[in-house]
Amino acid sequence: MTAISMPSAKTAVARPAARQGRRTRIGRIAAWVVLWIFVLLTLFPFYWMLRTSLSNNRMLFSDPSSWLPVAPTLGGYERVFGLATIQEAQAQGGSGASISFWLYLRNSVIVATVITIGQVFFSAMAAYAFARLRWPGRDKVFFLFLTALMVPPIFIHLPNFELMKNMGLLNTFAGIVLPYLFMTPFAVFFLRQFFLNVSREVEEAAMLDGAGYPRIFFRLILPMSAAPIATLAILTYINSWNEYFWPLLVTDPTNDDVRVLTVALGVFKSQTPQGSPDWAGLMAATLVAALPVLVLFAAFGKRIVNSIQFSGLK
């Protein structure tokens, strides 16, 4: 409390009130200006992505600072989805190499969906066991989960890669999905916090009616926690959609059967010629990769913001 004791300003109350009021107002306006500069700084790269993706790559150099797309065309998107012929692609400055973003888009959807369903469901079960059930070693196991957050992913990825290799799961969906399918420490903590707050009375009433734990979990806890579970599902979906490192490790650069979008973006970038990269195509691909996140954000932005505020420090 000592830090905030203010020197008494009684003697100076009357004089500077008006001036100070004006100064505060100017200060507030300046602060608003700064805030809006940050908002613009945040949004500009997204606009620039869109602007570039709609440009003709051959013409980009003619007006690099134009606010609007240069020689507007959907060519970038056509190249990304393999709709352009080689001649068309090269006419607009593409590499002409065939890219199958439909395939990568599909793969990303599969990976993110499977991980989200598995991880949220199994983590919810575990969170329930931690929050509500009594069993020997519970707190020790929980502590162990906690410490796992301290180990850098790359360290765990090395032996996991070895495991996937030995099980013959490289270049398979199973290889990409398995390590994230059953739990992440974060998901378990997140839901445990909510389950701890579910009223015990409801549960006890159900128990008196003869309901067992599974029934209580599926019929009571899950429906009553629908909101936090949905939030976790959105966050998990976004995270697995964005994951780059692990899918990069377990898929071969020569094999694109199960390649996800993030990895494909890296490959696409490294394939475009160094001298004159296909920026328009690359930005079109980037926007496609970002789109699901943007859509989820538009729909659930407030929920995501609140959950991060809530969970960030616990």
Next chain:
Amino acid sequence: MANTVSVPTPRPGAPAGRHEPQARSQERRDHRAALFFILPALLGFAVFYLWPTIRGVYLSFTDYSLLAPPEWAGAANYVKLIGDGSFWRSLAVTLEYVVINISVQTIVAIVLAVMMHRLTKSSFLRGVLLLPYLVASVVVALVWYWMADYTLGVVNQVIGWIGLEPLGFFGEEHLVIPTIALVNVWKHMGYTALLIFAGLQAIPRSLYEAASVDGSTEWRSFWRITLPLLRPVLAMVLVITVIGSFQIFDTVAVTTQGGPADASKVIYYYIFEKAFSQFDFGYASAMGVALIAILAGVSLLQMRLLRAGESDLS
């Protein structure tokens, strides 16, 4: 630490109330239910977190190329580590990145958080500022790679308007790490601000009202109220963000791949290269162990310096 939250469990054999046999069968039922709920997560944790961690430590004492079984090598990898100039270089590069990234990001985030707190309750603004955090780091890296392009990038166009020479942001040794650090400031500033904002909300508004009655300016309230009371939250945020910052990989992997001339070869990228280009899993694991030790040391130091556990509010 784990013991402080333990719930008293009736010991088998101890007098457990009126209906002892019934209580014991209830307890057995509890344990069986708990096992059912925890099993999938526990299995996932054991196979994909716990075992790899143990295995990783073991591998760090071996010579292992994935092709033949690991051969015990004693401390050879660690001895090699101490004499490996590239390792120290990569640590120095990582440290430069962390220092730039964290210092800029923390200051910007505090400014943003205070403005969110004192100016507006708009969750729309908070959402917009969070947007870059939700987009894949690969996407962020590519957009800025394009915007910071030497000839066509919009950043260099703006620099040209001011009348300066264009900068090779990703191409020059002394610029590449600051550039990547600032790109990730852009990605993470809204997220960090949101975490700090959550901490700010715990400060009672009455303190500001009292201070303002006493004639304190916003500026002074910030230094006398906000910052001192925010310290524990700030410590937690710093520990989280510093650990994250040390793990910089995606941005480097899709843009510079460690170049130019290893100027952006951060520790994560060096480990990745050792393991997956040179298949030296033993050595890569040893570097992973070193990384864990560094992270643990840095976190402890931060907690100490910022006295994270104590709050001035009580």
